[in-house]
Amino acid sequence: MSFSVIIPARLASTRLPNKPLADIEGLPMIVRVAQRAALSKAQRVVVASDASAVLEACDQHGIEAVLTRADHVSGSDRLAEACELLGLDGQDLVVNVQGDEPLIAPGMIDACADLLAAKPHCVMSTVAHALEDATDFGNPNVVKVVTDAQGLALYFSRAPIPWWRDGTTSANSPQTQAGSALRHVGLYAYHAGFLRRFPSLALSPLEQIESLEQLRVLWHGERIAVHLSAEKPGPGVDTPEDLERVRAAIRAANSPRN
Template sequence: MTFTVLIPARLASTRLPNKPLADIGGLPMIVRVAQRAALSKARQVVVATDTPAIVDACRAHGVACVLTRADHPTGSDRLAEACAQLGLDGQDMVINVQGDEPLMDPGLINACADTLAERPDCVMSTAAHAIEAPEHFANPNVVKVVTDALGRALYFSRAPIPWWRDAPVPGTPASGSGTPLRHIGIYGYRAGFLRQFPQLSASPLESTESLEQLRVLWHGERIAVHVSASVPGPGVDTPEDLERVRAIIAAAR
């Protein structure tokens, strides 16, 4: 099994300006992400960006990078162009690692690739882990996923799903086989489908939930879900997140 890791990166964050170039222990965050991804079994790790400054930062640290158009509406559109630039075959596997995940577990990348390789009935793979804290279950910024008997996604939502009807306290996460799952924002694709994705019409559910992966389910395709036993390291969305990650990396030295 071989796969390529693609990391989309832009400077458009409103909560943390110039986020991909934020310094973490002497390295730009996007470089940290690429270095973590390189610890996986990927045959290549490539950053896809529309920003020359990100290209320069990557090249200064030996990270492969492609410059894409600036008018892509989604990260998936940017990755589709990157697949074309890299000449990836339709059955080549691509793992999309977000550019704000400097603590990404290389093992999770491998698991996402393994899951897709083992599921020819699915055009994509992703990951999730069990939710145990009620506040996370109720938080609309924590995306939930429910799966079928074969581990394929039935639905993704910002709402608390599945709802435990007989919970002793309303909104309490279910127990046992009904334990809800928190979606982890890592995706595996076959390159052929990734190139087709931008041509699929957006779905009403995608617009309602603001979750791009619902477009895939809306059009009748399948997404395999790897359930991780561990919680991934924190991503970076805010200045507070950045300080938290800086402290974790500094403590690990």
């Protein structure tokens, strides 16, 4: 099985301007992400951006990149155009790695691609891990997912789901025990043909309420397979504080051991 990684990246960010180009220990963040993705089994890693500055940064560090339109409303729309630009076949597997995940686990990328290859009745696959922190369970910025007996997604939400009827979100309540609640990781695998079709699907009311585009897929009756990972992803970068945490983590990982 072969697959490509495509990393959507746009400069517009309200909380962290020019985020893809943010310096992390001497390298732009988008380069860090691409280098991590290249440690997976992907045959190709490509950055898709609407900014020439991002393409220039990638070129300086030997990262393949394509220039996409600036009017895309979602990362999936940008990936769809990238598939066209790269001439990918409809059955080709594509993994969408977010451009603000410089600590993404390469093995998680592989697992996401492997799962979709093993589930031909699904149009997408994604990743989740056990959520054990009560604060995260109630945090709307932490997306939760519930699955069926086959490990297929039933629903994604910013709300705390599943909700234990007779309890609270205390540290010892069932929903904060291992396996009772799942945190969704924003890593997706698709077939290129579905990615091309995705922008033509009508917006879902649920997608608009939750601001989660994967709900458009479920709304239209398609299935999403979920890989349950024992490993948790490294922190992503949404804010200046996140950026400092990632810088510190990479600095610590690169420091000589005593």
